[in-house]
Structures are given as structure tokens and as C-alpha cells.
Amino acid sequence: METNLKAGFTVATYNIGQVFDFQDVLLRHGAQAVDPTIHAIYEAVKVEYDTAAAAFHEMSEEEQRKKFWDHPRFKPTAETLKLISPIRKDKLQNVYDFMHKNCDLILLQEVVDGVDMAEEVLGQEKFAFAYNMTQEWNKLWVADSVVAWNKEKFVKVETPNDALPMSQSDERTKTKSAIVRLQEIASGRFIDIASIHAPGYPIKNPTVQNVANGEKSIQLILDVFNTRLTPADISLIAGDFNSLSARIDSDEVKHDLSQRRFQLLKDSGFQAVEHHQMTAYNADIATLKEGNGNCDLDHIYVKNGLASARVDLLLQENFNIPLNDPSLNPSDHRPLFFNVTIS
Numbered sequence: 001m002e003t004n005l006k007a008g009f010t011v012a013t014y015n016i017g018q019v020f021d022f023q024d025v026l027l028r029h030g031a032q033a034v035d036p037t038i039h040a041i042y043e044a045v046k047v048e049y050d051t052a053a054a055a056f057h058e059m060s061e062e063e064q065r066k067k068f069w070d071h072p073r074f075k076p077t078a079e080t081l082k083l084i085s086p087i088r089k090d091k092l093q094n095v096y097d098f099m100h101k102n103c104d105l106i107l108l109q110e111v112v113d114g115v116d117m118a119e120e121v122l123g124q125e126k127f128a129f130a131y132n133m134t135q136e137w138n139k140l141w142v143a144d145s146v147v148a149w150n151k152e153k154f155v156k157v158e159t160p161n162d163a164l165p166m167s168q169s170d171e172r173t174k175t176k177s178a179i180v181r182l183q184e185i186a187s188g189r190f191i192d193i194a195s196i197h198a199p200g201y202p203i204k205n206p207t208v209q210n211v212a213n214g215e216k217s218i219q220l221i222l223d224v225f226n227t228r229l230t231p232a233d234i235s236l237i238a239g240d241f242n243s244l245s246a247r248i249d250s251d252e253v254k255h256d257l258s259q260r261r262f263q264l265l266k267d268s269g270f271q272a273v274e275h276h277q278m279t280a281y282n283a284d285i286a287t288l289k290e291g292n293g294n295c296d297l298d299h300i301y302v303k304n305g306l307a308s309a310r311v312d313l314l315l316q317e318n319f320n321i322p323l324n325d326p327s328l329n330p331s332d333h334r335p336l337f338f339n340v341t342i343s
Contacts, residue, residue: 008339008341009104010337011103011338012107013109013238014108014331014335015332015333016330017333019085020076022091022330027046030043030045030046034327038087041084048072049072053073056070088330091327091330092117092331095330095335099335100122100126102337105147107178107195108146108148110145110240126150126152129148130180131144147180147193152185154183155183156180156181157181177221179224181193189233189234189342190230191232191236193236194237195239196221197239197240198241198242198261199214201214201242204249211243211261221237222268226268232305233306234302234309234340235270235305236302237265237300238301238336240280244295262301268303270301270303271302273300278323279295279333279336280294280297280332280334281323297333309340311338312339321334
């Protein structure tokens with residue numbers, strides 16, 4: 001992981017996942033782990049999971065529906081948490097350390113149990129942070145999406161909307177995003193940044209109703225960008241969009257519904273940065289013919305405003321933070337890295 005990236009400024013976007021996601025990665029790939037520690041933890045976790053899952057499925061179907069979020073997929077046992085929490089933290093710290101050395105902008109998602117750690121490891125002396133509190137599925141108010149920037153390269157530009165207080169009923173709290181305007185010190189250019197964690201939907205069965213919250217999340221970001229009194233030189237929206245860029249079946253209506261959140265961006269002048277990389281695992285995709293569950297849920301969109309930006313993707317293989325490897329990556333997503341040069 002020893003690399004030094006100098007061209008333009010370097011951005012990382014990464015859904016770090018939650019502790020139950022690391023459990024899922026372990027259960028799917030721990031048996032093949034070369035690292036003997038990971039393999040041993042996998043064996044212990046599998047016993048815990050199988051026992052808890054069997055107990056859950058002994059309940060009636062009605063009780064299972066009522067206690068859906070108590071399934072061990074989402075609520076690991078106390079013993080499992082004891083086993084995996086320290087090693088997940090260690091793996092996550094390794095990723096943060098790499099980003100600290102090599103990135104100028106860091107966009108994180110699903111940081112629901114680790115914003116303090118992100119601030120600690122990335123270092124508040126070097127990085128500043130922006131995030132909002134949003135309501136998680138378990139009703140807790142947490143920081144989900146985060147933007148961190150190198151204070152030697154950027155300064156935050158305070159805008160009128162940033163100063164507005166948000167109540168818990170504010171629409172802006174319903175989108176898991178972090179939005180900030182930065183000014184690049186070297187060029188003086190203004191950059192609008194959003195880290196997004198869009199709501200998902202049953203990936204094989206999109207409907208007008210279940211894709212709507214994802215569209216709303218995009219629109220709320222666009223509304224903030226559009227209220228700026230001075231247009232940005234460049235706008236970037238990146239993160240976990242929870243939707244595929246590729247077609248997965250021949251149903252035109254379903255495909256169009258799955259693309260609506262992306263179409264909103266395109267209609268507003270944003271362009272996708274095509275990366276053609278599998279960035280996440282999705283269980284529904286795994287049920288498709290010849291599907292292994294790997295898919296592209298994470299995306300980068302750029303809008304050239306008053307200036308032009310060149311975006312160069314940095315190939316994942318160069319950074320050795322692969323998908324589906326619990327020895328190196330504690331999440332069910334993997335990071336995307338890219339350089340941005342403004343002219």
C-alpha cells in the first residue's frame with residue numbers, strides 16, 4: 001500500500017459498512033482466507049451465526065416479520081461482536097491510514113458507529129470534517145455520510161444554507177449525505193462536494209414507490225447545489241448510490257426505474273465517471289443466473305461549471321483493498337480512488 005499520489009488532488013469514496021457487514025463478508029469468504037487468524041475467527045463466527053439463525057427460524061413467520069432486524073444477519077450475537085469488532089477496527093484503521101497518506105478528499109458512507117474513529121485516525125490536524133446527523137433503520141440518530149478534506153489544500157466556504165439549523169423533521173436529515181463547498185487553495189476554484197448514501201430498493205424489482213427515496217436523496221443534494229449564490233467551478237457527487245449502472249434483465253420499465261436517480265443527475269448536467277469495477281456485494285444479485293453478487297453500487301458524478309475537470313480513475317488493484325477479502329477490507333464495499341485536475 002505504499003504509494004504517493006501527487007497529480008491534482010486525490011479523492012477516495014468508500015462505504016465502510018457496519019459490523020454486521022463485516023460478519024457477512026467473513027461468512028462468505030472467511031473459509032478461503034489465507035490469514036489463519038481470519039480463518040479461525042470465521043469458524044467461530046459461523047457456529048455462532050448458525051445457532052442464532054436456527055433459533056430465529058424456529059419462530060412463527062409472523063414473529064420473524066416483526067423481529068426482522070433481530071436476525072443475526074443484522075444483529076450479531078454478543079460473542080460474535082466480541083470476536084470481530086477489534087479485528088474490524090484494525091482493518092478499517094489500515095484503510096484510513098492509507099487514505100490519510102494518499103488522499104486529499106475522503107468521502108465516506110455508513111459511518112454509523114465510527115465517526116470518532118475516522119476523525120481520530122485521519123487526524124483533525126490534517127483533515128477537517130463535515131457530516132449531518134440522520135436517522136438510521138434502528139431509529140438512532142447517527143452520522144452516516146462524511147466529507148473530509150486536507151486543510152493544507154482546501155478551505156471550507158461557509159454558505160447561507162450551511163448556517164441554517166436543522167430540526168429532526170427537516171427534509172435534509174432524511175438523506176444520508178454530507179454536503180460542503182470547498183475552495184482549492186492553489187487555484188482558488190470553488191468545488192461543491194457531496195458524499196451520498198442513497199436508499200436502496202429490491203434490486204431485481206424496482207417500482208415507482210421503492211425507488212422514490214433514492215431520487216429524493218439526489219434531488220435534495222441538487223437543490224442545495226442550485227441555491228448557491230455563486231456557481232461552483234466543479235461539482236462532485238460520489239458514494240453508494242445503491243443502484244446499478246448496468247442492465248440486469250430485459251424489462252425496459254424496471255431498467256428505467258433503476259436509472260431514475262442517475263437520470264436526475266444527467267438532467268442537471270452531471271456526467272458519470274465510468275469505472276467498470278465491481279464495488280459491492282448484493283445478495284439479490286447473487287441469486288441471478290451465474291451471479292456471484294458482485295456489482296457496481298458505488299459511482300462518481302462530475303459537473304463542469306465555470307471550469308473544466310479531468311478525472312482519472314486510479315485502478316483498485318494498485319491499492320490492494322479488494323472486494324470480498326476480510327483479511328484486507330472490513331466492508332462489503334471497496335473504495336474507489338480518483339484524481340481530479342481542474343483547468
